[in-house]
Amino acid sequence: MLLYLLIGAVIGVAVGAALALAIYIPIRKRSLAAEKDDIIRKAEIEAEKIKSEKILQAKEKFLSLKSEHDQYVSDANNRIREAENRVRQKENTLNQQNMDLQRKIKEAEAQKMAMKSHEEALERKSEEYDRLKEQANRQIESIASMSAAEAKNILMENMKAEARTEAQAYINDTMDEARLNAAKEAKRIVISTIQRTATETAIENAVTTFPIDNDEIKGRIIGREGRNIRALEAATGVEIVVDDTPDAILISGFDPVRREVARLSLHQLVIDGRIHPARIEEVVAKVSKQLEDE
DSSP states (O other): OHHHHHHHHHHHHHHHHHHHHHHHHHHHHHHHHHHHHHHHHHHHHHHHHHHHHHHHHHHHHHHHHHHHHHHHHHHHHHHHHHHHHHHHHHHHHHHHHHHHHHHHHHHHHHHHHHHHHHHHHHHHHHHHHHHHHHHHHHHHHHHHOOOHHHHHHHHHHHHHHHHHHHHHHHHHHHHHHHHHHHHHHHHHHHHHHHHHTOOHHHHHHTEEEEEOSOHHHHHHHHOGGGHHHHHHHHHHSSEEEOOSOTTEEEEEOSOHHHHHHHHHHHHHHHHHOOOSHHHHHHHHHHHHHHHHHO
16 A cells, blocks of 8 residues: 555656646747747847947048048149249240350340451541551651651650649648648647646646535435436536535636537536436537627
């Protein structure tokens, strides 16, 4: 009895296993088929994506190559046009040079013909001169009853006498000019010596005092960094001495006219109140003109 039960259990297990396999295998097949279809679908989608990317890359590469090719062709055409322009310019230059050369050749030919005509004219004049000279010599010999050599000696003596007279006149003029220059140089030396060795009395006579109201005017006359006083000295040619002397400015110079110009200019500048280099030059020029007229 137990044996039958064991056999029945074994048979039941086998039948159950068979039934389970019969049910599982179709389900598994369908699952594998679905997975296969899904893998194939994903593979197709990926393939399409890769295909699209490759096509896009190919198009971009094609456009890049086409752009490079167009640029190369454009550069080549530009180089060709530049070469053609250079060739045309050289042709034009050569044509111009050729025209200039032809013109110079014609001018040279014309000058050659003119020179030849001039030489022929000179030759004719030379022959005419020789003929007239010979004729004049014969006339002189016949009139003066002397030979050509004698007449030549007389002419040379006359020319020597004339040359001596002219040379003496030149010497006299040169000596007069030398005396005049010597007198001027002597005066210059004397004046220079007087200026260098002047005594205190001469110094006192070479100084003019210009009175002022206050020391503020001194500062305005000196100007910023001394530009006004330098401009005044340069314009008048005197020396302006601004020291501790109260209510006065000294104008120093050997030329009394220049001192007077400086004094009158200072007077007008102080009255006017505008003291700067441009105004100084204007006033000095005006005062110099007035003093010269006087």
